[in-house]
Amino acid sequence: MSARGLPRVGSGAHRSSMAQTTPSEVTGASSGAPVAVLVIDGNEEHQILSVAALTRRKWIVRTAASRRQGLQLALAYYFDAIVIASKLRDGSGIELLRALAGRLPGTPVIFVVPPDGEEAALQAMESGAQSYIVKTPRYNELLPAIVWEHVEEARNRKRLIETEQVRAQVVTERKTVEERLSQSQARLRMVLEQAPLLLWSTDQDLRVTSAMGAGLQGLELPQGQERGLTLYEYFNVRDDDMEPIAAHRRALLGESVATQIEWHGRSYDVHIEPLRSGDGGILGTIGVALDVSERTRTEESLRRSDVRFQLLGRATNDVVWDWDFQTDGMWINENLAAAFGYRAEDVEPTGAWWEEHLHPDDRGRIAEGIQGLIQSGGSAWSAEYRFRRKDGAYATVVDRGYVFHDPSGHPVRMIGSTMDVTRQRKAEAIQSAVYKISEAANSAKHLQELYRQIHKVIGGLMPATNFYIALYEDRTKTLSFPYFVDEAEAPPPPQELGRGLTEYVLRTGRPLLASPQVFEDLTRTGEVELVGPPSVDWVGAPLASQGKAIGVIVVQSYKEGVRFVEEDKAVLNFVSEQVAMAIERKRTHESFLQTSSELEAIFRAVPDLYFRLSADGTILGYYAGRYADLYVPPESFIGRRIHEVLPKDVGDPFARAMRKVLETNGLVTMEYSLEVPSGRKEFEARILPLINDQVVLVVRDITERKAAESALKASTERLLESERLATLGQLAGFIAHELNTPFTNISLLTDAVARRVQDGSVTEKLEKIHEERRRAAEIIRELVGLSRSRPVTVDVDLRSIVERAVDEVRRHRKTGVAFEVGLGEVTVPVRADPLQLQEVVMNLLRNAIDATNRGAVRVRLEQRPGFHAIVVSDTGTGMTPEVLSHAFDPFFTTKVRRQGLGIGLPLSKYIVANHGGTIEVTSEPGKGSTFTVLLPRGDRSHEDPDRG
Template sequence: MIETLNNSNKDNLLVAIERFELVAKATHDVIWDWDLEKGTVWWNEGMKEVFGHTPQEIEPGPESWFNRIHPDDRNKVIHHMHVAINRADSNRMDQYRFRRADGSYAYVHDRGYTIHVDGKAVRMVGSMRDLSEKMQSDEARLESEANLQFALSAAQLGVWNMNPETGVVYFDERCRGLYGNPSEEILNYESLIQHIHFEDREKVVNGISHALDPEKRAAYDIRYRTVGASDKTLRWLHCTGKAYFTPEGVPYRFSGVSRNVTDEISSKERVAWADQQAAMTIEGSGAGSFLVTLDSNELIYSPTMSRIITGRESSAISRDVFVRHVHPEDFEKRSAAYETASKTGELRYEARFVWHDNSVHWVRVIGQYLYDSTGKAISLSGIVMDITDRIESENIIRTSEEHLRKLIEQAPVATSMFIGKDMIIDLPNEAMLKIWGKGAGVIGKPLREALPELENQPFLQILDDIFETGKPYAASGSRADLMIDGVLETFYFDFSYKPLRNSTGEIYAILNMAVDVTEQVKSRQALEQSEERYRQLVNELERRVQKRTEELHQANQELVNSNSNLQQFAYAASHDMQEPLRKIQSFSSRLQTVYGGSFDENGVFMLNRIQDASKRMSSMIDDLLAYSRLTTRDSAFEPVDLKKIASAVIADLEFSIEEQKSQIKVGPLPVVWGNPAQLTQLVQNLLSNAIKYRKQNVQSIIEIHAHGLDEQELSALPRILPEHSYIRIEVSDNGIGFDEKYLDRIFQMFQRLHGRGEFSGSGIGLALCKKVVQNHHGHITAQSEPDKGSTFMVYLPIPN
């Protein structure tokens, strides 16, 4: 079963990785993935396709990114990145210049999302989009708008705007001059009509009426005379305009331009051209303009128009440029637009045009026919705009939405979207439909209608609040009552609501993700009930534990008293045993001095044996007394400098060192955590042993060193202090050594591997060493071979 689950997890991981790789390949953006813990940055193939950088030249770390940012932008971008990481922001955006492989710089839009684990930023993932063409297009648009403004000024056009509902008319300064500068601050339709020549008033009123008629929506293009309000000067004006309607057909704006054509009234063609230019100004676009005289098919165009249609400026193109360069697949769309224009007078269509270099661009064409007095179309004028960026953006959005749809459908958790304030259900995956106990029939319905049982529960209000505030919401173990097969059942969910915003920042949907935790919550509730049932048992147990604690405290106090008595006994016993030994040593010494000459050889031998035995007994009592003092740990631990202790011990052993001609080498020793007196005993006994058990006719060399521990060695130590680190102290010699099969034996009381005739001693020294190390929660062991020396290893704690 576990193997099956592991395989399933691996399959899911492989599928997720494959999806990410497909997304990275499918998009035209440059995808990047910055591992903040490892300090590595991964780039998709877009790094080569968009910027020309090959994988071989891309560094593995963030320098592959930072070093290619324009020097003037680098500090700002890096600062924004670190601010986003340090503030735990979920996302960041920047626009800056990024160096291509050829040394040029691209303008990029960079968006990144930060991934956090336990509140720490561990990863940042995002994408770059090359905005160079868009920015060039924006610059061209701004330039075109400036050119149009200049053209308006050069053509002496005045701009006007009328509110059909109130009749208030807004004139710019030029328009006011065309009407003789009326004195009224706020102009209105009725008063302005009085400044129109009486022979032309009816024509103007009818023209405006037809333009504001929702059934006719006629283009306003008319010439008439005005009589100046203040100077009474007669002027011929050519006015063009258009009415704008609400979806219900109510006109809400009527605006246009006016030009003084008094000196040009005889030149109809020029007047028509000026009128059409003004009409295009109303449309708010000046990307490229054209005028076609229908009788002769003569084409008058701006350089910008030629560049948008063909990809380059040309001084010799004809009307068929709109046919030759249109994409074959869009011929029918163009023909249909002209057929509609023949009936309505307005030409509008969007189509792909193939430039001279065979690149394809989307172009929007807007035109308007001009008719003579008989109703015959005499010219077609209009504008063209390059909308490639808009179409590509829409395609990217559609692709992103399709990816989102697939991700939601394949998400391992229940997921759905609620569109608009009516919360229309969209894209619920199978897991969500299963939770709701509903089929696909709920798609497209308001959430309130699809799940009426939610009406008296908090979820609908939470969703309404999110649409108002834009704040996401998440909850764990929240109760929900759902109607499953006609039965209202209770479930528990971990869920989240996240608002989704469009390009203008408005919330258009909420993403809902939910995990069914009903079994976990019910198990927890059962556990809480069980805990309540056993609460009394716990109280009883606490009472018994308290009683047992008091008993242990009393026993511990008795143990303290016992240890104190033991120490007093050991001290008294040592003194009581030392006193007869001192007398034996004293009298035997006097006996040897006074009567030694009277003893035969056997008597002298026995007297010497008495003295040797008394000395060994005295030494053994001293060692036993020292060992007994170690049976209770001295709690007065402090930082102890082993180097100072080693120096003091070597000074005390100076006579033995010189007598045995030993050389002691002391390496750097640390400060350890322990009792100075006990550690002095430890070092003295280890050095004494090393000096004693030397090989004859070989200079004795003894070394003391300290070593750090790795995790494996530390984990193998028994009885360690968890809050302390440890150090290993080694005392090595080149003495007689021993067989390691006796390793456990040498640390026991009174155990000897050699006879007293070979080496003196009580057999307690190493046992005392072991006791000192145990008191310090440490460990002692040794490595040795006969005739190859020994190394004693002591593990001791060090201060924090």
């Protein structure tokens, strides 16, 4: 066997980190042998915790973080145990287990799993692990204990194998001796048949008078000297007290003597009788000697083998036994007292006594197993069963035995050892209970089912017929009993805190085993008072979450035959931590489901979009009542950054707004427009901070609100403009009415003078007067247009209106300026005043022609969402932003005096507004202007233009 912690082969073994512990300081828990453990864990923090827990026992600990390094160390060095975590840096612990399978049969492997690692634990056990441990808060306490248990078991198994080998050797030697004895007996029979015994007789002087038998040949006496010599001469002694002289002297005194002598290096069994005469007088002695040298050596060998076997029995903590099938006798070593409490006088060393102490439910199974092994001719046997202790309790044991057969193949005896694994099985049961409770928290559909599962798990660890869970509500300062199963009492209602045992545990935060004596002491000191039926034993443990007591878990008994011990209290207290975690987790989960249900109902009722984003803008989740409002499908934006999904002009402002939210931890609101599958829409986004550097976006469709606001604004503007123009029109109409008569008289007078005067200079001046009169008439006509009331609407083709306007102004076009018309071939029906709309188009065309010296003037009809559009554009001088801001102001003009009054565009705007439409204008100095008249389509064209 290689030394612990030293390489298994050569000097080329890989090095790894080792805890700072010298070999001289390393001791086992009981045997004094050094313990070497290999810890393989990819989590550095967990690895450090494991090393700290193991080195507290002054064990040698080597570590590895990867599967490759762990495999190399495990194969290169000798270790008493190997601890493997489920996650390694370059793979999983399961893969490493499979790689080690069958390669280290004598080394126990303990697999470490997280609290939710049931599947990993099962895989580990199937892949070769001897045990597993869950990473609970008591991991550092449990790990050394579990490792030591398996190290001890491996060492004991090794000792047992060595013991069995020695015992087998002893049995083999005994068989050899027995075979030799058999041969000796055969030879003895032959000797008896041929008188081979050494027979002699002496006279009273101890002179040999006769000697015969094959035994004489071994004395190497000279031929003929067998008789005549005295015994003093035979044995070369002179002392009468020396054997065999003294034996013959006693025979001369009439005593039958049996003795053993050593002579010539051999052992003899000697029997001497007095040789009597016919009258009874003693004449001498007669003796017979049997050479027993071989038998003596055989018996000494057997004695030494028995001593060796008993010493080996003392070297192990197990109960070692030797069962003789022929006599049913059973030898049991002294460990029986330490293991099960039986003293030597309590034991009847038979197989029947042992069988009687098996648990009744196990007795038949064990008997059938041994009988089947014997009948099949097998040798190795092992079983796990329950054995009754001296105090009546049952211990769980693992028993291993080996059947020995005689040369003819018949079973003659069975040698084995019994190991008490009660504590180990208890620890495994507790560990399994913790795991089951954790699983129940995940699998239970509701709290009541979880409570039932907890009750069932606790019942597997101790008697739990009477079991309840009490929970404390801090808000109401009351104690409720959501789960209560009891033989003697009905479930109590919620109640204020009192002085019962439950409140005592809740108040102290410590577990309690209340036997009748303990309850009496607590009652006498005023700590508690009797609540409910009196119990024989009461065990309670606090349920704590985040350092705060949330309730109590209780088992109790009303029968003297069902009592609890300190171990039950410790077990209940141990699992109470997992119970509290499970209850809190389930309560939180149900609260979460309730909140989620309420939020989902709210989400369904509110047509907003919700998005959850990380600090870098990655979209983590969403909720959408209507998928048509999403810019792209969910699979196209989940996991991507928002500025990568949205157009740059929208995504970048979002990124800036998110940074502001994370910096200020406040609310940021922004508006934007986006083309979604259902059309272009306006949205308002509210960005709020969440925990863990996340934000939530609440996006609302404000398209209709924006449209309503725009409509309201346009309607208000139209109303104001209408009122302003109406007032102006009334004033203009009054002025036009007052000026018409003087202008008419001036026109009549100038015509009369022109007919009578032949002077050219006078005629020229009269012509100028006439021209000014016509210009004044034109101004009056425009003023009258302002004063005109509602349009006279009819169903008409918009194309024909524009065509007539084009025909009217075509004669005014300039040389070098193209006139481009695009009206399409399809009738464009509208309900409008054709004369007013024609006036609008003519005003726009005349202005375009006046502003353009080279290039083109274009007019076209377009269809836009909800509107017909008349677009008039030019490549003229364009307008500055200042001029553009006053374009529709009455009497504002950039034309030279006498070329414009500045009421054409205001008049056009007024007319279009009365038709429910708008005029839009864009212009850039030096590049031209574009005027767009938008008239509503469909039913809207039939509405009263003054509405809205």
